[in-house]
Amino acid sequence: MSDILLEIKNLTVSVRNGKSDIPIVKGVNIEIQRGEIVGLVGESGCGKSMTARSVMGILPGPARKSGEILWHEPDGTVTDLTGLSEKALRDMCGLRIGMVFQEPMTSLNPMMRIGDQVAEVLRIHKLVRNREEAREKVIRLLKEVGIEEPALRYRSYPHELSGGMRQRVMIAMAMIGEPGLLIADEPTTALDVTIEAQILRLIRQMCVSRHMSALVITHNMGVVSALCDRVYVMYMGRIMERASTGQLFANPLHPYTRGLLSSLPRIGKNPEYLTTIPGNIPEAGREPVGCEFCLRCSDDERRCFFERPSEIETDEGHYVSCFMCQRV
């Protein structure tokens, strides 16, 4: 039944540091089906944003990537985004793939009216014939993302809007080209809980009503649970576990996933102390030879230090990279 939209194959990103290359993302494979919302969850520095940025071709200067990023058209043609020229990639991004960033204040242009900013996408990609048509389209979309009095707000500047409203404008900007995939990098991290709930609902609605897929980058398990169909758990540049959201929360297998979930303070469960993952995340470039997690793992054995576990399927659609899970 596979109806794949985007396939990231063996993606590696490294950053040059002096004479050596430090790998940040190490052979990551991600598949996104049409209409599916996929979560990529991990702590800061694990490479989740780098993975998302690789797709858009907007890695920071010193970063190098290798691997394939395959875009599947409905008619069966496959394009490798990594092989595209800058111009061809620009046509791709913005039209087929839209991106929403974390901080809506810094990613909007403070000198431009928000309506014109959203309309800019239409103008650059030549999607409209004239100003009037662009204006109409933008106003319709602003209304759809929940901005009241869109005709009036069209003329507002970003500083006149609240954080939640700005994020809605960002979403409108990402959506105006009617993309097949929305990449959202920590879309609600800078927002209050009540606004967060509204924005999550909005992203979900947009995906359903337009049969759009989404890749949601987050560190928040609550966001994953509320929004995503499937989840990838990332640690130090590697995917440790992937499963459907239901499977992952009902039966987390990897020691890192289990550690993360038990570290979360939760309402309704009141332990005296939280169960924590001991130690700190090792510095990039100083990771162990074997499993990245072995130094902080509670049930490691000798081979974990020397060998890297490969991914195994424990249940339908539930994959984990851990020696200890193999035995079960």
Place this chain on the structure above:
Amino acid sequence: MSEEILISARNITKSYSLGRKKRHIAVNDVSLELYKGETLALVGESGCGKSTLARLLMRLIKADSGRICFEGTDISALSGRALKPYRKRMQMIFQDPASSLDPRLRIRDIIAEPLRVWRVCPDKTEMERRILDLLDMVELKESMIDWYPRELSGGQKQRVGIARAIALDPELIICDESVSALDVSVQAQILNLLKRLKKELGLSCLFISHDLSVVNFIADRVCVMRGGVICETADTETLYAHPGHEYTRYLLSSIPAIGDDPVS
């Protein structure tokens, strides 16, 4: 938790000028008590006045009207020198561990600074021992004493911030979003540390946060703030089980549930 009040606020108001005779009322006629040995949480969305209220209690800023009493003494009218002894008894742990440590000082000097200001350890070896004790209390290695902040991870920096705050044996610790900037696994470590230290040192704590799950873990009582006003105060258990105010219910229902957690 005792019945003795450590610090209390009576009808305090603080407003800021917005120019042209307009004023923004950040804290509006708020009263609250913090009992000895308890952790009181202030929760609310950004801009609701929770940080302003904490700063008012610490007398970092002056209230327009109202009284603040520390162990029964009115400190709202005290100035400069008369206020100084109270400063020592209240300490703060900030949100961003990176920007609250001086990048040019070694960990040793960061922790020693309050001790020097108050001339707590006149003797050099005594000072060294005290610093090592503090490092041990916050679970940092002794060898880190000569490191610079840039060599530490975010969690370790926050531990240094905590060591600095407890260096003078304060009675009240104010944590202003102290775990909000940390990653999940590190946040859990710091929350455990705060809870343990509070118990061991008999501290009282005012814990400011926007995260209701964190507050549920650490607080004995919770004040919910909105628009400069406290709209509900209750025991943690009562508040989460039977939120009384409509706004509290709205806040609780906004938290994304994890798996099959029984959130509202």
